[in-house]
Amino acid sequence: MSANVLIYRRFSTDEQEQGDTLTRQSRMCEQFAQGKGWSVTGTLTDRGKSAFKGEHLLPDAELGQFAAKVERGEIPRGTVLLAERLDRLSRRPVQEAMAWIHGITSKGVQIALADTGQVFTANPTIETFLGTAIRAAQNHEESAKKSQRMISAKTRLWNLAERKQGAWTNLAGRVPLWLERNAECNGWIENDERIKIVNDIFQWSADGIGAVTIAKRLNEIPVEPWGVWRKKPGWGRTAIRQLINNPAVEGDFVPEAGMFLGKVLHGFYPRIVDADLVAKARAAEKSRKHTKGQRAKSGYSNLFAGLTFCGKCGNTAYLSSSTNRKGVKYTYIRCQISGEGRCEERGYFAYEAFEQTALDICLDLAMDDRFFQVTGELREAQIKRAELEKVIADKRARRKRIMSNFDEDDQDALDMARDLKTEIDGLTEELQQTIGDIERASGKVGAVEHLRRVNDIREAAMSDDPLVSQQARSKLRQAFSAIINSVRIERTNDGEKVFVIAFLGGVLGVRIDTQGQVIDSVSHALGKPLWQHLPADQQALAEPLIRRIKEHLIFPRKSGRG
Ligand SMILES: [Zn+2]
Numbered sequence: 001m002s003a004n005v006l007i008y009r010r011f012s013t014d015e016q017e018q019g020d021t022l023t024r025q026s027r028m029c030e031q032f033a034q035g036k037g038w039s040v041t042g043t044l045t046d047r048g049k050s051a052f053k054g055e056h057l058l059p060d061a062e063l064g065q066f067a068a069k070v071e072r073g074e075i076p077r078g079t080v081l082l083a084e085r086l087d088r089l090s091r092r093p094v095q096e097a098m099a100w101i102h103g104i105t106s107k108g109v110q111i112a113l114a115d116t117g118q119v120f121t122a123n124p125t126i127e128t129f130l131g132t133a134i135r136a137a138q139n140h141e142e143s144a145k146k147s148q149r150m151i152s153a154k155t156r157l158w159n160l161a162e163r164k165q166g167a168w169t170n171l172a173g174r175v176p177l178w179l180e181r182n183a184e185c186n187g188w189i190e191n192d193e194r195i196k197i198v199n200d201i202f203q204w205s206a207d208g209i210g211a212v213t214i215a216k217r218l219n220e221i222p223v224e225p226w227g228v229w230r231k232k233p234g235w236g237r238t239a240i241r242q243l244i245n246n247p248a249v250e251g252d253f254v255p256e257a258g259m260f261l262g263k264v265l266h267g268f269y270p271r272i273v274d275a276d277l278v279a280k281a282r283a284a285e286k287s288r289k290h291t292k293g294q295r296a297k298s299g300y301s302n303l304f305a306g307l308t309f310c311g312k313c314g315n316t317a318y319l320s321s322s323t324n325r326k327g328v329k330y331t332y333i334r335c336q337i338s339g340e341g342r343c344e345e346r347g348y349f350a351y352e353a354f355e356q357t358a359l360d361i362c363l364d365l366a367m368d369d370r371f372f373q374v375t376g377e378l379r380e381a382q383i384k385r386a387e388l389e390k391v392i393a394d395k396r397a398r399r400k401r402i403m404s405n406f407d408e409d410d411q412d413a414l415d416m417a418r419d420l421k422t423e424i425d426g427l428t429e430e431l432q433q434t435i436g437d438i439e440r441a442s443g444k445v446g447a448v449e450h451l452r453r454v455n456d457i458r459e460a461a462m463s464d465d466p467l468v469s470q471q472a473r474s475k476l477r478q479a480f481s482a483i484i485n486s487v488r489i490e491r492t493n494d495g496e497k498v499f500v501i502a503f504l505g506g507v508l509g510v511r512i513d514t515q516g517q518v519i520d521s522v523s524h525a526l527g528k529p530l531w532q533h534l535p536a537d538q539q540a541l542a543e544p545l546i547r548r549i550k551e552h553l554i555f556p557r558k559s560g561r562g
Helices: 018-036 062-071 094-105 126-163 192-206 211-220 237-244 275-297 352-366 376-404 411-442 447-461 466-483 522-526 536-554
Strands: 005-011 040-047 080-083 110-113 179-181 188-190 308-310 317-323 329-335 484-491 497-503 509-513 518-520
Touching: 005 018, 005 062, 018 040, 018 080, 040 062, 062 094, 094 110, 094 126, 192 211, 192 237, 192 275, 211 237, 237 275, 308 317, 329 484, 352 447, 352 466, 352 497, 352 509, 376 411, 447 466, 466 484
Parallel strands: 005 040, 005 080, 080 110, 308 484
Antiparallel strands: 179 188, 317 329, 484 497, 497 509, 509 518
């Protein structure tokens, strides 16, 4: 028999020596296949999936995907699914396990178990059927007991911690970074130096100093950051804000997940910051958040928000403003973490002149019809599209919620998640059709009309009326995000500050300095323009953009400053 044989391997998160178990499962299955004269054609592996909870049967697991394919008739009859033992395939209650096996075998796919040598087909003998059922029941019971043991062990630990008896500090998985467990696990060792720093941080915050400045101070001292807060070493604003809001500084143990979620154990840790200072620091932190939001609303806004990055470290770069020595207000883009002293790119990249040139180059390309009000059939299609997108997003969110809160015995939840998936797929197809309709209906507007719109929106974006300019700018932002991949702040070889705009697809790019001059097109870097490598239809699409860039190279803009 030359069957299509797939090995299935799985381990759950609480299993020890995870690498070893996979190797062993493979070896046993391969030996078995050899004995049968089968050649293995593939392997499915689920890592860290619990068969007791049925995680390996969900659509994001390999076995779940395989079962779905079997269900849809995409797996050829005669295929063999080979596992080391029955409990690799199921630890669910017996009826469910048997129904699952029947579901697979009834589609002509066989299931083989290496440990017993059993091969299940569509019509098992009564002995095989009963033997399997009994073992399924045993597997499930064993898992249920183990799960129950874990729950009671955790409850016992919580009770010990409440009375501070035994090795009660083990209740905490991770210990706050200013504490250590003592050897007996019945008390804490305090790190005085770190506790002093935590108190400094609270005091600074209470004095009205923001998280960014606090982080900068700590990085300058330098105080070695504890633990891994972020991928970039050093103190960051997030770590500071998290610390200020950490209940452990007041001695509270607040589980963030698991069976004790929602409970609090007071006095579990020593209090290291007094209550008054905690209250003041948190209140000050909250009020700063508020003012920051208000400031962002008025004045200049970054047309490339969400697209602007630091070329040095890859973090977000943000727009801010300041007043120069002559008292003139100017806006600039700066690396988000350089203020905290964590990136070498410390420059302030003057924004306004760059924006003018970037508008010249990108605007008419971005002013696609879809950003304007339209009527009739097209309007209807657009409304339908928006509605579909909303419904799909809602259903996705709902499915995600169900999957993450999925309870081990909740077959209903599992069914619901599957049904939602089917619904989402159907809606997505409908959405694709609608998008096609819109594209057909929109057509192209005349050149004159197009130019008029472009100029209108450009004027609106510069308007003194904040409402008008805000609206135009948010429209532009949306448009730009459809054609621009990123705007990076970088340096030329001479150390000159430049903005590098990369267009979608990454084939085209342009460098603009802080005076608004196009200094060269990035596409020239390899000796000839990169767009020559684009397929003809894409070259035609990008033609207006290429023309604009060329114009700027030949006729540079007068400096926009002054
Ligand atoms: Zn940076």
